[in-house]
Amino acid sequence: MRTDKRITRRITGLAVGTALGLALSGAAYSQEPVKVGFVYVSPIGDAGWTYQHDQGRKELEKALGAKVTTKAVENVPEGADAERVIREFAAGGYKVVFTTSFGYMNPTIKVAEKFPSTVFMHATGYKSAKNVGVVNARFYEGRYLTGVIAGKMTKSNSAGYVAAFPIPEVVQGINAFAQGMRSVNPKAEVKVIWVNSWFDPGREREAANTLLSQGADIITHHTDSTAVVQAAEEKGKYAFGYHSDMSKYGPKAHLTATTHHWGGYYTKAVQDVMAGKWKTTNVWGGIKEGMIKLAPLNPAVPKDVADLVAAKEKDIAAGKLHPFQGPVKDNEGKERVAAGKTMGDEELSKMDFYVEGVQGKLPKK
Amino acid sequence: MDTIVAILAAAIVAGTPLVFAALGELVTEKAGVLNLGVEGTMLVGAVSGFATAATTGNVWFGVLAGMVAGVLMSGIFAILTLNLMANQVASGLALTLFGVGLSAFMGKPYESVTLAAQAPLEIPLLSQIPVLGPVLFKHQILVYVSWALFAGVSWFLYKSRAGLVLRSIGESPESAHAIGYPVIRIRYLATLFGGAMAGLGGVHLAEFYTPLWVEGMVAGRGWIALALVVFATWRPARVMVGAYLFGGVTIAQFFAQGAGVTITAQFLSSLPYLATIIVLVFISRDMATIRLNAPVSLGRPYRPD
Incomplete structure (x- = not known):
């Protein structure tokens, strides 16, 4: 009997202790x-x-x-x-x-x-x-602005673009760049070379040299290394960086770069999860949301050009300017966006043509 | 004309890493050793050369370091296959995997580093010749070194006694051993030479051509070099043709794209491979000469008793 009681007491104690422990660890958990x-x-x-x-x-x-x-x-x-x-x-x-x-x-x-x-x-x-x-x-918004700078600063009216694969995201960039360039310089043309690789600095370099020797005096790229900016620096021509500020790879050549900023979005998403109010979202942010910015402009960019770009940046943020605002024609002369309209997100995300001013033919998937 | 000159000059530069790696591998294979670790060796050579040049500020220390790294890499391979009799194909593949990882690890601190571009070395007088001058004689110094290498390898293999011994070991290590030649020692030397040249090819890419280091930047050139040796049926002159052809078609298709030619880019990108294989198969289509040139004991381990 006595033993039984003792065991009961022990078990009770254990249960209470466990419950307490659970409660405590629960409290601690919420602070973790x-x-x-x-x-x-x-x-x-x-x-x-x-x-x-x-x-x-x-x-x-x-x-x-x-x-x-x-x-x-x-x-x-x-x-x-x-x-x-x-x-x-x-x-x-x-x-x-x-x-x-x-x-x-x-x-x-x-x-x-x-x-x-x-x-x-x-x-x-x-x-x-x-x-x-x-x-x-919306990487293309940054591309449009770099296009404006290219249109103002090119002497040969020809810019070069080293691209990886013909997926819509890359095509948007090429087209937005051409739209920006031709918005200030209707004679400007964009040459594109596809290297079919995200990451082969040797080929990126070869493609950049080719574009420069074919008369392009400003080049940019949608691949992953800094080889294109370095090639422009060596040849004394201009280039735009992509993803990050690449100015240290070409202090003279690097006019600016389209840069991506994910921090604000990450912070908000995690805060929402913590507060328990996160919902499935489809975020497509651009200049307005601060997800796309231009890197500091090179002093070689004249003040009037810098002012123009700043004004256009403000217009894009305010929704007054859209890189694909009609009329937009493709490079075979077919109208893609009617005057007075802008391209919707659905069409943007499926873009499979070159706009007027881009040379060559878009490789099909 | 300017376009053609630009294409040809760029083709030579683009083909140079292949020339180094393929000629080195050719000597290795002529001794009967098949080293599939070229890609990994080029990467380790590239990162060692780049890192050394960036730290010391002296490009020649970089060149030396790249070659030493190549020797060390192929030394691992030689110990495995020549002393421990490991399978050559498996060891070579392992060496490439190891090289890819090791170079990424070594290169971490050098990803943001830039090197000053090396000015081309214009050969006096010769570089003034119209067309030929700008195509052949306005290059960075390693391009000329690769020509010297070609001359040296051709002479060594076909005109020197040592080359004859090396080839005889590749044909029949048993007979060479019976005559009294040190089979293992010569295979060692041939393998280490191949490693040094692969390292030098990597150095050219990272230190002179791009010049930058990023992970995996050799991007398959080691494999192309290996294929070139086979398709060129182990003949140095054909290796040169193949390497420059590959470089040339790569550059030419870029020019075609830049000029707005309306052929799909995917097809153009496959052209260098197609053109090189077709041409090399065509010039070496004679089965008898293939059999004559292919080292009979290639890939087979040999243990002297």
């Missing part, structure tokens, strides 16, 4: 920082697509301080490896996972189905789900 994971497609490096995402991650850490901890895995190939990394984040108790490359779309959706309480945000894709949001930036 939210874990946020990032999956990067390339090395962080010192400039470029992934570098800008990592800057965003740092801004998030700075803005939310001890309320978050972040972890990034870099250089994750798209496909099976990506799925493994994303799943490890979700299984490891990460509340929010940002997957920052187009090819992560299907792995993200797949993992999200199995981890309904984790929020996933995928960059530049088009599939969403209950716990998967999509984010993209």
Whole structure:
């Protein structure tokens, strides 16, 4: 009997203790920082697509301080490896996972189905789900502004564009650049060379040299290295950077760059998750949202050009100017946007033609 | 005319990394060793050369470091396959995987570094010849070095006694050993030479051509060099033809795109591969000469008893 009582007492004690412990740990849990994971497609490096995402991650850490901890895995190939990394984040108790490359779309959706309480945000894709949001930036708005500078500063009326693959995002950039250039210089033309690789500095360099020797005096690129800016610097011509400010790779050549800024968006998304009010969103932000900015202008850009660009930047932010505002013709003469209209997001995201002023023929997918 | 000159001059520059790597691999294979680690070796050579040049400020230390790195990489391969008798194909593939990772790791601090571009070395008088001058004699110094390498390799393999010994080892290590030649030692030297040249090819790309370091920047050139050796049926002159043809068609299709030619870019990008293979297959279509040139013992391990 006595033993029984003792056991009962012990068990009660244990139960109370456990309950107390649970309550305490629960309280502690709510104070614990939210874990946020990032999956990067390339090395962080010192400039470029992934570098800008990592800057965003740092801004998030700075803005939310001890309320978050972040972890990034870099250089994750798209496909099976990506799925493994994303799943490890979700299984490891990460509340929010940002997957920052187009090819992560299907792995993200797949993992999200199995981890309904984790929020996933995928960059530049088009599939969403209950716990998967999509984010993209209007890179073309920055391209338009660099086009304006190119149109004003070119002497040969010819600019060169080194491009990776003919996907809509890249085509938007080429077309917006041409639209900007021709808005101030109707004689201007854009030459395009496709290198069929995101990352082959040797070929990017060869393509840049080719464009320069064919009479282009301003070049830009939609690939991932700084080779094009360096080529322009060596030949004493001008260039625009992309993704990041690349001025240190070509102090004289680099007029400005279209740069991406993800920090504000990351911070807001994580705050929403913390407050429990996050919903599936499809964010496509541009100059207005501060997601696209121009890097500081090179002193070689004359003041009137700088003022003009600043004015156009303001107009784009205010919604008064759209890079694809009608009439827009393609380079075979067919009207694509009627006068008085602007191109909608749906058409933008499927763009598969060159606008007037771009030379050559767009490779079909 | 200016366009043609520009294309030809650029073709030579674009083909030079291939010339170094392929001629080096040719010597290795002529001794009967198949080293598939060229891509990885070029990467490690590139990053070692770039890092050394950036740190010391002396390009020649960089060139030396790239070659030493290539020797070390192929040294690993030689120990595995010549001493430990590991499978050459598997060891070569492993060497490439290792080189890709190692170069990325080594190169981390140098991703943001820029090197001053090396001015081309204009050969006095010769560079004044119309057309030929700007095509051949206004290049960075390593281009001339690659020509010297071509002359040296051709002479060595076909005119020197040592080259004859090397080729005989590639044909039949058993007979060469029976006569008394040091098979393993000569295979070692041939493999290390191949590594040094692959390293030099990487150095040309990172230190002289682009000049920058980014992860994976060799971008398949090591594999192309390997294919060139086979399609050129182990003949140095044909390796040169193949390398410049590959470079030339790459550049020419860029020019075509820049000029607004309406052929799809994907097709144009596949042209260098197609053209090089077709031409090399055509000039070396004689089965008898292929059999004569291909080292019989290629890829087979040999253990002297």
